[in-house]
Amino acid sequence: MKILVTGGCGFAGSEVIRALLERRKGLEILVVDNFSRHGSEGNIDPLRALGCDVRAGDVRDRAFLESLPRMDWILDAAANPSVLAGIDAGSTSRDLVDQNLYATVNLLELCKTWSASFTLLSTSRVYSIPALCALPAVKAESRFELPAGARGTGWSAAGVTEDFSTAPPLSLYGSTKRCSELLALEYGQAFGFPVWINRCGVLAGAGQFGKADQGIFSYWIHSWRAGRPLRYIGFGASGCQVRDCLHPRDLVDVLLAQVDWGTRPVERVLNLAGGAAHAMSLRELSAWCAGHIFPARLDADPQHLSDPSVERPFDIPWAVLDCQRAREIWGWRPSTPISRILEEIAAHAASHPDWLDRVAG
Numbered sequence: 001m002k003i004l005v006t007g008g009c010g011f012a013g014s015e016v017i018r019a020l021l022e023r024r025k026g027l028e029i030l031v032v033d034n035f036s037r038h039g040s041e042g043n044i045d046p047l048r049a050l051g052c053d054v055r056a057g058d059v060r061d062r063a064f065l066e067s068l069p070r071m072d073w074i075l076d077a078a079a080n081p082s083v084l085a086g087i088d089a090g091s092t093s094r095d096l097v098d099q100n101l102y103a104t105v106n107l108l109e110l111c112k113t114w115s116a117s118f119t120l121l122s123t124s125r126v127y128s129i130p131a132l133c134a135l136p137a138v139k140a141e142s143r144f145e146l147p148a149g150a151r152g153t154g155w156s157a158a159g160v161t162e163d164f165s166t167a168p169p170l171s172l173y174g175s176t177k178r179c180s181e182l183l184a185l186e187y188g189q190a191f192g193f194p195v196w197i198n199r200c201g202v203l204a205g206a207g208q209f210g211k212a213d214q215g216i217f218s219y220w221i222h223s224w225r226a227g228r229p230l231r232y233i234g235f236g237a238s239g240c241q242v243r244d245c246l247h248p249r250d251l252v253d254v255l256l257a258q259v260d261w262g263t264r265p266v267e268r269v270l271n272l273a274g275g276a277a278h279a280m281s282l283r284e285l286s287a288w289c290a291g292h293i294f295p296a297r298l299d300a301d302p303q304h305l306s307d308p309s310v311e312r313p314f315d316i317p318w319a320v321l322d323c324q325r326a327r328e329i330w331g332w333r334p335s336t337p338i339s340r341i342l343e344e345i346a347a348h349a350a351s352h353p354d355w356l357d358r359v360a361g
């Protein structure tokens, strides 16, 4: 099988490629990346050593895409994945739409021409921010949590399902992904190629190019080790916001099963995330760092980390996905516990003390 992985030198793309090559023989992988993410260029040589054809190119460039050899499957992992994209200093709103939406259309046109399968790595950020903020989360000692037994349309204490509201506002980032989802489903229906929409929760692991606005587990652990300033912001600055956490290699079994399935009828939209069993608040992450890295960071007391003066746009108190649909259809569940993900990041931080400088930008 011939696979085009866009953004394949990024964190998720490169980890998925490594796991794909471990799981299945005979794959030919073409990687296209424009290396706009600082640190992604570090994956060129390792992926070439695994036999991948790695090419510099931009998925916004139609002529470049049309020059590529025919592929059986496009796995789209190229995006600006920051929830602040389009409103921060790093990118304009037009850049974001070009990069995350119009580029997806270019890939869908290729799938139409090639009769190839299309997989979108989508996001939990397609769910409605006001609806997420309206969930009855209560502040427990170290985290926000939903009362056991509470439930409503598309949610329970186990997380948010695929039926949860996607009404705006979602963030500009979330909207580019939601629009990409809809167009991908329409293209697949209209032109008869298989489309898979996989909504990932927070992805994390060693080698992620962590920044404060994206890759939070990596950013926090590397910063903790390097003694860099950290702070809790938003929702009373208590650090109680909860995120689930998944290693991208855990996506691979279901990605392969979907592509093997082809065009036969089945649900096309899926949550794939760590879920409630692999979720943590920032405050709990700090406690983990204190126990595993440096017990005695001077500012480790939550009072010192709190900065109530700052609210972050698009923040939500509790983001946990319910992956029951993936379990029922594909027998999928995460196989890497959050504890192992954190340990792997901490080991990487120990061996790469300058990592945050290398990936800054």
Ligand SMILES: NC(=O)c1ccc[n+]([C@@H]2O[C@H](COP(=O)([O-])OP(=O)(O)OC[C@H]3O[C@@H](n4cnc5c(N)ncnc54)[C@H](O)[C@@H]3O)[C@@H](O)[C@H]2O)c1
Binding pocket: 006, 007, 008, 009, 010, 011, 012, 013, 032, 033, 034, 035, 036, 037, 040, 057, 058, 059, 060, 076, 077, 078, 079, 080, 081, 099, 103, 121, 122, 123, 124, 177, 199, 200, 201, 202, 203, 204, 209, 215
């Ligand atoms: N990391 C997460 O927590 C997370 C969660 C949910 C969904 N996702 C999705 O997974 C995908 C991958 O995210 P990631 O965390 O690996 O991000 P990343 O920034 O590490 O990787 C994205 C890669 O795409 C490349 N890229 C960006 N624009 C490009 C373009 N126009 N042409 C070619 N290459 C381009 C970048 O250089 C980078 O290597 C994204 O679509 C993102 O929305 C990520």
